[in-house]
Amino acid sequence: MNNTIQYNSNKVIVAENLTKKFGNFKAVDHISFEVERGEIFGFLGANGAGKTTAMRMLCGLSIPSGGKGTVAGYDIGTQTELVKKSIGYMSQKFSLYDDLKVWENIELFGGIYGMKSPEIKEKTDALMKVLDFENERDKLVGSLPLGFKQKLAFSVSIFHNPQVVFLDEPTGGVDPITRRQFWELIYEATSRGITVFVTTHYMDEAEYCDRVSIMVDGKIEALNSPKNLRKQFNADSMDDVFQQLARKAKRVDG
Amino acid sequence: MYKQNNNQVAAVRCESISKSYGKTQALKDINLEVNDGEIFGIIGPDGAGKTTLFRTLTTLILADSGTASVDGFDVVKEYKEIRKRVGYMPGRFSLYQDLTVEENLNFFATVFNTTIEENYELVKDIYQQIEPFKKRRAGKLSGGMKQKLALSCALIHKPSILFLDEPTTGVDPVSRKEFWGMLKKLKKQGITILVSTPYMDEASLCDRIALIQAGEFLMIDSPENIVNQYQNKLWAVQSDNMHKLLLDLRANELSQNCFAFGEKHHVSVDNDQLTMRDLKEYLVAKGHSNIELQEIKPTIEDCFMQLSQK
């Protein structure tokens, strides 16, 4: 019997009762949601709530124990390679190779995603202009300040024009101005039709999202626009909403 | 025994401290004075120099030039004295992962020539929260628990001054709030506390703060004073199309600076040049609806951004 979800071209990410178990431990417990094309979707939750595990499933890096999901129309349980080809990914821990030059990194990742050399060259030139990186082109990435690295890493992750890009705490530790410049790059990407799936610990960044979901103990406890969430929880800010929900968590201790 | 009976002696003093690593200058001519019993925050992003400063003050590294003292003792010549009386929590969790909570605490008590019992009162509040897990290996604790353990180990010898290097980074928001609560309680015991953090919102929890960027202090003062010195007025603006709003606000020649700040955008203006009514008209003309505009008090983050752009 054909179990694939009907691919509605507007729903770039679909999760239906997605579950991941490690032994008896349910890291992700039946989560369901949909993300529309061009949306900025915030995926929040405390450490240990199951965010990273969920993201790995959506990126095709981990097979779900139960439930189903599609990303860019491809099934995350059976078509992981196709999923990987259609997405971009950037995390705080790893983004680019420190001992390769800026343009070498771009060329590498472009090549990995199947872009042709002329296209890579053209887009690299354009990117260097946009980011004002002309002088940095030949520098080793490791020698760049953190803010530069983050912006470059994001640009590389969407270089091949994926349908959706997954960002795992992309702005940790970066100075406030660069952080905002980063988000302006995100806005620019969504205006081109790229869907952005982002996790963050900065609650003000949650406000930049169209909709936000908050995971607690493996389940999604809230899913709505920031504005509606604030109303729902009678809160002044997303931070307040988060604190209210996180306090209920049982998985915080030990 | 711990403090010199001289009220002129600041808990921490730095004069023209500079430090370079190869071509990068990590600290540029740092001057600082921390008073006894304050909670002093060093606020700045990664790479600003916070850890380098802390390591210099805890005598772990030598500055290239300048002098510094902790509790009146010079960090270069009298480092042994400093090491006896300082409590230190370095950046990453650096306790022994394969020792239990209890074993870690015992070890550090012994290292400081004391016992857990001797200063138990001091750490009781904090330790009681992790006591149920005292037989668990430190590596298996959650982020918040590790923090509490590290703090207990730093306090166990009743230091006169605490250096906490980014203690709340990477920890969940609930634990972060709890941690600052614990610090406030410690202050009541008379311990001077130096904390570094990249989170600007934690600045308001300190008595005084130093904003640091690229190895330099942008400003040192109480959070309140820093906010009061903000140049120009600050307005919070909202409309139905936030992204377009940002671009339009920036396009307006009379606005000084505009940045997204979560739910609203903050725009800095010289009120004499541009009134709220003018701005609202301008935005309506640009096609925005549901415009909300109000004057607000700047946050530390606003101040940081203004100062770092000078």
Added chain:
Amino acid sequence: MKQLFSFIRKEFYHILRDKTTIMILLLMPIIQIILFGFALTTEVKDTQVAVLTTTNDEASSRIIDKLNASAYFDVVAKIHNEDEIQTVFRDAKAKLVVVFEDHFAEKLRHTGKAHIQLIADATDPNAATSFTFYASNIINSYQLELMSEAKNPYQIIPEVKMLYNPQMEGAFNFVPGVLGMILILICAMMTSIAIVREKEMGTMEILLVSPMKPIYTILSKITPYFVLSCVNFATIMLLSVFVLKVPIAGSFLSLILVSFLYIFVALALGLLISTMASTQIAAMLISGMGLMIPVMLLSGMIFPIENMPVPLQIVSSIIPARWYISAVKSIMIQGLGFSSILKEVGVLALMATVLIGISMKKFKVRLE
């Protein structure tokens, strides 16, 4: 396909831009080939020989000259009575003593037969087999010479006697080598890794910012490995004596003493390495490359030192294992006493002092 190429190219960049890796990958094979090709050989050359002859006659002189002329031998001493044979071996003056029968030439002329005794130091059984073989050949060639000159059948009968290791047990040779290797590995490598781990984990920072004296940190790192080494020493001894049947012919006390000394040297080496490495992997590589390989190749464990070119012999003399192995062989296999290993003990003691001195100086009270 293109993906594959770009990844391969990236990997080359990583390698080429890491100077340390390049050195190991390209330099090491060159060094090894040169070492093995030219310097290290199991061939036994220039073996030191002492000759015992009571009559300085023509025949024995001819044989002695032939021995000396050969590349394999170097006649270093002439002794005149049997008591001196022991001294020769004990003082390590020669590995082979050639004993000519009394009135050698006369016996040969009149009876057509004479005896030569080849007394060999069989501590290294492979070497002993080789050089006694060479010696027998040389004697044989002289015999043929004689026979071609005068039409009489002459017979020179060589009698081979292997000393110290009459059964020619290989174990006798490698037990000291194994001891030397194991002890230095455990002490040096593990100690350095343990100290560096502290640095890597970050707990070193906290320890430094405390009243704890750095010397205590050092001592606490060294002690467990010292104890472990003693246990290993005991184990190896027990196995050697009871299972491999290698005897401890000499003073056990001396053996223990020189072993302790060697352990100290190894621990000090571990300390020194820990001041040079900032990651555990670096410590491991330095210990591995810098210790194990020289010990294996240049300590006399496998390749005899006497046959190495002089530059390598000099290098060998700064390897602590070389002295230790030599001392252990003297005691265990040759059954000699403390007085015979004074040289080794002296050298090891000097090494220990120097190494500990340097390590203490280099041990940083601060982070950088």
